[in-house]
Amino acid sequence: MSRNIQPRLREFAKTVLERRGALVDWPETAPEGLAILPPGAAAALGGGETLRLSYQPGENCLAVNLAAEFPERLRPLLAAEPGTGLFHIPELYLKKAAMEEPVARAFTWQNARVKVTGSEPDRIEYHTWHFQAALDSYERWEELFSITVNAASGAEVILPATLGPEVMSLCGPPGPPRPRGNGDEDPGTDATFQYAARRLMINAEERAAPFISRLEAGLQRDRKRIRAYYHALLRDAKTPREREDSPLRGQEDKRRAVELELRRKTAELDERYAVKAVITPHLLVRLDMPVLAVKCEVFRRQAGRVHIIYWNPLTKALEPLRCSGCGEGIFSVYFSENDVRPLCAACFSEDS
Amino acid sequence: MAPARALTSMPIKTGTGGWEIINGTTPGGIPMTTRILPPPAGEPSADPAGLRLRLEFARLQLLRGFEELLCLEGLRGVEQLPHQVETVRKVLRHFRGRALLADEVGLGKTIEACLLLREYLLRALVKRVLILVPAPLTGQWREELSAKFSLEFSVPGAAAGAEFWSENNLVLASISLAKGRRHFRSVTATPWDLVIVDEAHHCKNRATLNWQLVNALRRRYLFLLTATPVQNDLLELYNLLTLLEPGHLKTEKDFKKTYIRRGSPRDPLNRDNLRSLLGEVMVRNTRSLVNIRLPRRYAQTFVLQPDADEALLYSGLDSWLRDRCSALKPAAEKDHPETGAGENSVRLRRTPESAENDDSSFTAAPAGSGEAVPGSAGLARMQLNSLLLAAGSHPAALAAALERIASSGKQAPPLMELARRAAPSAKERKLLELLTRNPEGKTLVFANFRATLARLGGTLAAAGIRFSVFSGSCTTREKEQAVEEFRSDVPVMLCSESGGEGHNLQFANTLVNFDLPWNPMRIEQRVGRLHRIGQTREVFIFNLCTAGSMEERILRILDDKIHMFELVVGEVGSILGNLEGGEEFESLVFNLWLRTKDKAGLDSEFDRLGESLVKAQEEYVKSRELDEALFGEDYE
Numbered sequence: 009m010s011r012n013i014q015p016r017l018r019e020f021a022k023t024v025l026e027r028r029g030a031l032v033d034w035p036e037t038a039p040e041g042l043a044i045l046p047p048g049a050a051a052a053l054g055g056g057e058t059l060r061l062s063y064q065p066g067e068n069c070l071a072v073n074l075a076a077e078f079p080e081r082l083r084p085l086l087a088a089e090p091g092t093g094l095f096h097i098p099e100l101y102l103k104k105a106a107m108e109e110p111v112a113r114a115f116t117w118q119n120a121r122v123k124v125t126g127s128e129p130d131r132i133e134y135h136t137w138h139f140q141a142a143l144d145s146y147e148r149w150e151e152l153f154s155i156t157v158n159a160a161s162g163a164e165v166i167l168p169a170t171l172g173p174e175v176m177s178l179c180g181p182p183g184p185p186r187p188r189g190n191g192d193e194d195p196g197t198d199a200t201f202q203y204a205a206r207r208l209m210i211n212a213e214e215r216a217a218p219f220i221s222r223l224e225a226g227l228q229r230d231r232k233r234i235r236a237y238y239h240a241l242l243r244d245a246k247t248p249r250e251r252e253d254s255p256l257r258g259q260e261d262k263r264r265a266v267e268l269e270l271r272r273k274t275a276e277l278d279e280r281y282a283v284k285a286v287i288t289p290h291l292l293v294r295l296d297m298p299v300l301a302v303k304c305e306v307f308r309r310q311a312g313r314v315h316i317i318y319w320n321p322l323t324k325a326l327e328p329l330r331c332s333g334c335g336e337g338i339f340s341v342y343f344s345e346n347d348v349r350p351l352c353a354a355c356f357s358e359d360s
Numbered sequence: 361m362a363p364a365r366a367l368t369s370m371p372i373k374t375g376t377g378g379w380e381i382i383n384g385t386t387p388g389g390i391p392m393t394t395r396i397l398p399p400p401a402g403e404p405s406a407d408p409a410g411l412r413l414r415l416e417f418a419r420l421q422l423l424r425g426f427e428e429l430l431c432l433e434g435l436r437g438v439e440q441l442p443h444q445v446e447t448v449r450k451v452l453r454h455f456r457g458r459a460l461l462a463d464e465v466g467l468g469k470t471i472e473a474c475l476l477l478r479e480y481l482l483r484a485l486v487k488r489v490l491i492l493v494p495a496p497l498t499g500q501w502r503e504e505l506s507a508k509f510s511l512e513f514s515v516p517g518a519a520a521g522a523e524f525w526s527e528n529n530l531v532l533a534s535i536s537l538a539k540g541r542r543h544f545r546s547v548t549a550t551p552w553d554l555v556i557v558d559e560a561h562h563c564k565n566r567a568t569l570n571w572q573l574v575n576a577l578r579r580r581y582l583f584l585l586t587a588t589p590v591q592n593d594l595l596e597l598y599n600l601l602t603l604l605e606p607g608h609l610k611t612e613k614d615f616k617k618t619y620i621r622r623g624s625p626r627d628p629l630n631r632d633n634l635r636s637l638l639g640e641v642m643v644r645n646t647r648s649l650v651n652i653r654l655p656r657r658y659a660q661t662f663v664l665q666p667d668a669d670e671a672l673l674y675s676g677l678d679s680w681l682r683d684r685c686s687a688l689k690p691a692a693e694k695d696h697p698e699t700g701a702g703e704n705s706v707r708l709r710r711t712p713e714s715a716e717n718d719d720s721s722f723t724a725a726p727a728g729s730g731e732a733v734p735g736s737a738g739l740a741r742m743q744l745n746s747l748l749l750a751a752g753s754h755p756a757a758l759a760a761a762l763e764r765i766a767s768s769g770k771q772a773p774p775l776m777e778l779a780r781r782a783a784p785s786a787k788e789r790k791l792l793e794l795l796t797r798n799p800e801g802k803t804l805v806f807a808n809f810r811a812t813l814a815r816l817g818g819t820l821a822a823a824g825i826r827f828s829v830f831s832g833s834c835t836t837r838e839k840e841q842a843v844e845e846f847r848s849d850v851p852v853m854l855c856s857e858s859g860g861e862g863h864n865l866q867f868a869n870t871l872v873n874f875d876l877p878w879n880p881m882r883i884e885q886r887v888g889r890l891h892r893i894g895q896t897r898e899v900f901i902f903n904l905c906t907a908g909s910m911e912e913r914i915l916r917i918l919d920d921k922i923h924m925f926e927l928v929v930g931e932v933g934s935i936l937g938n939l940e941g942g943e944e945f946e947s948l949v950f951n952l953w954l955r956t957k958d959k960a961g962l963d964s965e966f967d968r969l970g971e972s973l974v975k976a977q978e979e980y981v982k983s984r985e986l987d988e989a990l991f992g993e994d995y996e
Contacts, residue, residue, distance in 0.1 A: 090402060092403070094405070138415055138418070145390070146457045146485075150422060152419065197399070209394070221388070224386060230605075237610065244612075244613050280457075283390055285394040289398070289400060291415065292399060294404060
């Protein structure tokens with residue numbers, strides 16, 4: 009463990025224990041500290057009421073380092089911390105100017121006529137899902153991702169860190185239940201989870217590409233090597249003498265044995281390279297905030313439909329529509345023939 | 361991950377109390393399963409601090425990347441040498457979990473393998489681990505894994521059933537036991553995440569059961585450990601690498617044609633090409649590469665004539681024990697022929713802690729060790745062994761062991777009083793002489809038994825020699841204090857077997873073995889407390905033993921025959937690994953005592969054991985020379 013991580017670990021351990029009611033004395037410069045634990049925390053940590061805290065392991069001591077059992081021992085205490093947060097931003101400045109021009113600048117309507125019919129303040133939820141994606145093969149790749157979804161439109165948006173001070177400083181106590189009436193149902197956390205998990209898999213696939221490529225190259229090379237080896241063995245098994253004198257059955261047995269071994273080794277190789285991906289949702293941050301809902305009437309041949317585009321006061325920008333095919337956020341929008349659903353170019357070509 | 365479009369159209373089922381597994385392949389065809397865990401449940405909170413804490417927890421855990429080795433933290437008594445850490449990184453990053461660790465003797469292959477093992481375990485990349493070692497090294501491995509790496513491995517006895525191999529996730533077994541007819545099928549039928557084979561040169565020949573066993577094992581990662589990958593000819597290296605990566609050196613025929621020069625095994629063809637291929641799977645650190653040069657060490661053994669009373673005590677004990685053990689056959693004769701004395705090896709294993717905490721170690725014996733000797737008033741093998749060891753230490757230790765027998769309700773041996781009343785022994789007098797001769801120096805005195813340590817404490821105090829005590833029964837703080845006193849104040853530290861592991865004691869350069877473990881690896885461990893990296897002065901070792909004792913005989917063969925005290929640290933292990941048969945050394949010695957009836961018989965058995973050791977050493981030296989010639993000192 010490099011030294012520079014020690015203050016961070018110390019602070020983390022201290023906060024976790026203090027939040028469970030412990031009294032912690034561990035000055036910044038000291039190599040060791042002491043915690044007096046309430047019975048619940050003591051039981052969770054499997055020890056007495058007094059706990060020594062140190063960067064190094066020792067008797068009746070919580071070794072605050074990333075190796076050993078530090079994360080595992082603290083896990084029960086962290087389980088008491090919430091996995092979901094709900095925060096309200098009571099007020100934000102909402103754009104008052106006409107929205108025709110901003111919408112026209114932000115969006116390209118590929119196959120329909122769109123008319124902005126008005127805009128009004130609304131309150132909606134944004135769901136920020138924090139995930140960990142891990143790929144285990146003969147080595148490991150892992151990364152943290154956070155994906156924020158507009159719970160009303162279902163589109164992914166980029167917001168400032170929702171747990172960060174910038175957003176939290178705007179939060180206040182929950183206000184009255186937010187008005188509905190824009191016609192859209194709140195998709196809820198289940199829907200945003202599904203969407204975010206899918207987005208995560210796409211993002212993770214991109215980010216893990218070099219890792220996967222390395223695995224694939226290794227597997228190809230090893231498969232090739234093993235095949236070459238066992239095929240050569242097979243050839244070597246047929247010595248000139250055997251080819252002339254040996255009964256056919258002897259050669260056949262050898263061939264079978266080599267092929268069996270090749271199969272076994274190939275299976276072993278596949279097992280060795282096999283990838284196990286695990287996606288762990290760590291937490292959900294729900295942010296209830298005011299937005300400007302811009303109503304757009306879309307005319308596609310004989311059909312028509314109203315879609316809402318959201319103007320976000322945190323980013324001070326219009327959010328994309330969500331492709332009803334693949335879920336991608338889109339600014340270049342096609343619409344389906346009959347039900348006038350927004351589509352990306354790829355989904356539109358499939359749809360038609 | 362599966363292709364993106366397929367995934368986005370794939371329903372993810374959640375909320376049904378489970379998670380989703382999506383089976384697929386990577387674009388290049390690697391089988392892949394994806395598991396999505398359920399989202400966090402519970403009432404939402406309006407407190408951001410708890411959420412931030414959870415996030416920080418996830419971030420901190422992510423720091424367990426391969427850049428930051430986890431295995432280095434929280435180790436007890438392991439010096440992390442730069443070349444070992446570098447080897448761990450190299451194997452993790454470039455070798456894809458399959459490597460031949462071929463460091464020169466004494467550079468810490470075992471430590472490297474254990475660090476790798478710990479790293480894989482901490483990262484949850486492996487769960488089921490099998491370590492195969494020569495039988496004489498089983499005890500040493502088990503202790504190191506436990507004491508230094510906090511890893512408790514299960515060791516099978518010869519009687520272990522088929523289920524043993526699948527039920528235990530961490531298994532340490534002697535290779536001779538695992539390859540036996542009784543176990544071969546079970547060991548190879550069970551999948552292992554990681555297999556480590558120590559002294560892997562025993563798998564050099566494809567026709568042997570050793571090679572076939574390792575080849576047949578279902579394993580994901582494999583580490584082969586040997587300081588001498590080539591013992592006779594290059595084909596042995598080929599066979600080892602075929603275990604790791606079949607085809608890496610192509611076929612045997614190709615290999616012979618490309619690399620072997622007929623009649624000149626030390627001078628391969630295409631040496632550079634061969635080295636380059638070896639570099640992909642083999643790590644070999646040499647002393648010159650890692651620049652480890654230790655000062656010389658000198659050993660002197662004092663064989664001391666016992667006083668009349670002491671002599672009477674020893675001879676009385678010998679006859680008393682022999683009267684009671686005639687019906688007990690040596691372990692090796694009763695064991696499965698293919699497995700040697702594996703079970704008994706475990707039975708007779710004495711950990712330093714067990715010895716020092718319980719003078720007789722009767723209670724430390726695993727199940728089955730309580731086999732009573734007919735006609736011996738209920739004495740068990742373990743008890744006999746302990747009495748012999750205690751007698752070799754000091755009459756006080758013997759008295760304590762005898763008292764324990766008496767208190768357990770068994771017939772009190774008649775020698776107890778004699779042992780209790782014993783005057784200062786010849787060894788004690790010699791110790792005092794050595795200490796007074798070197799009043800300014802720092803001397804580490806090793807004794808295995810608590811009673812001996814207590815007695816020595818009294819003797820030193822009476823002679824006005826100041827000392828500290830470091831034993832297994834001390835708390836961590838007391839141990840630290842003992843070392844600190846020894847460093848700064850007192851000239852002597854009395855030490856139990858586990859003496860000072862994890863503490864730098866190189867400020868001392870004199871060691872006295874007041875008693876002697878029967879296991880040469882333990883003797884080497886003791887010496888290694890002072891003769892190690894960081895030692896700048898010559899090291900002096902004094903061995904004290906009583907004439908005619910088992911310890912004298914052991915020292916005779918170790919010192920006179922293989923010159924153990926002149927060997928480089930680690931060489932003893934390589935030599936013991938070459939010993940034929942499947943017994944741990946201490947078990948072997950005890951069986952010699954059991955097998956013989958008198959002094960002459962014992963002498964001749966020890967001579968025979970000495971010859972075996974010499975042969976094992978010759979084999980080791982020959983292979984070391986060949987390896988040096990092949991790889992040179994600059995292999996990287």
